[in-house]
């Protein structure tokens with residue numbers, strides 16, 4: 001089995017797949033041969049693209065019902081992984097959604113869809129984040145169970161677990177093409193470092209997943225990538241325990257970060273797959289919007305970066321066997337919630353690949369199948 005892509009999708013799957021396979025070999029009393037799993041990452045390091053550029057939040061009020069079910073299941077998994085290893089992967093940080101008079105419907109829809117949210121009046125929101133201007137919100141909702149994820153520790157833990165369970169993870173090897181041999185039931189994969197064979201390919205190539213499909217001469221999943229720019233600004237008086245504050249109309253978000261304030265205009269600019277760079281105009285807009293919503297003076301932008309968020313047309317992850325091509329499985333389209341959904345998605349995908357049962361409460365796996 002060859003997994004293409006060493007972001008959170010590929011790394012989480014390599015670990016879950018190798019461990020599940022190990023348990024199945026053990027159960028068979030050694031009569032079942034161990035699966036050979038190799039992960040190929042084109043860059044010189046893992047998690048270089050979207051995974052290394054996220055803002056590492058876990059909120060059960062983001063995205064579609066499917067994404068929320070996946071976030072709930074992932075929170076349970078991440079809690080357990082942290083407890084087992086003695087290194088917590090989550091740290092509580094509430095989320096506050098703000099709505100102005102024009103967007104009361106949006107916050108009401110969030111409150112209806114998500115039982116973990118509580119409506120609060122703007123004064124109560126200001127006790128959690130005293131820098132909010134009174135006029136910044138006509139209504140607010142708080143999610144107290146939201147978390148920060150330690151993404152570095154998480155991807156390192158997946159790499160360690162994958163390696164310990166026998167998977168081979170390689171950087172600086174990119175898939176160039178692949179040919180399916182239907183008679184033998186296997187791929188011949190050409191990389192920039194030579195050829196290999198695999199009975200199955202998992203396409204976990206993030207923004208490049210449709211490009212990888214094209215290299216395998218398979219129809220893509222209709223993915224579109226959008227650039228998002230984030231910056232950290234210096235500001236006096238930022239409380240380290242302040243929540244992540246999000247505008248329901250997706251015009252900005254901010255939260256404390258390294259003694260300053262992490263800010264974004266929540267921009268979504270369509271982009272081809274690329275090594276995304278921060279757009280100065282998006283930083284300027286983020287500064288303006290956060291300044292308008294708070295009493296903070298954002299003195300200086302210390303750093304900024306951008307990453308690509310890659311979506312299928314219905315904005316749900318694309319996970320499952322290709323409908324037309326044998327030997328190809330998709331684990332892509334993780335959009336803006338890949339960190340907080342990959343732990344549960346990887347368990348689901350590993351179970352599907354090895355023919356084992358696995359259920360995620362509130363999720364119909366068919367809703368994620370590639371079309």
Ligand SMILES: Cc1cc2nc3c(=O)[nH]c(=O)nc-3n(C[C@H](O)[C@H](O)[C@H](O)COP(=O)(O)OP(=O)(O)OC[C@H]3O[C@@H](n4cnc5c(N)ncnc54)[C@H](O)[C@@H]3O)c2cc1C
Nearest residue numbers: 005007008009042050051055057175206307337338339340
């Ligand atoms: C600014 C920003 C903020 C975000 N905030 C959050 C958040 O708070 N919470 C959350 O859950 N999510 C967040 N996300 C989304 C999250 O980062 C993504 O959903 C997730 O990282 C996607 O992971 P991935 O493994 O699919 O893609 P990637 O991390 O991009 O990995 C794909 C990998 O495939 C490799 N690859 C491509 N082509 C080939 C090839 N031919 N051969 C070999 N390798 C190849 C690439 O080099 C890349 O490393 C955010 C994203 C951005 C940009």
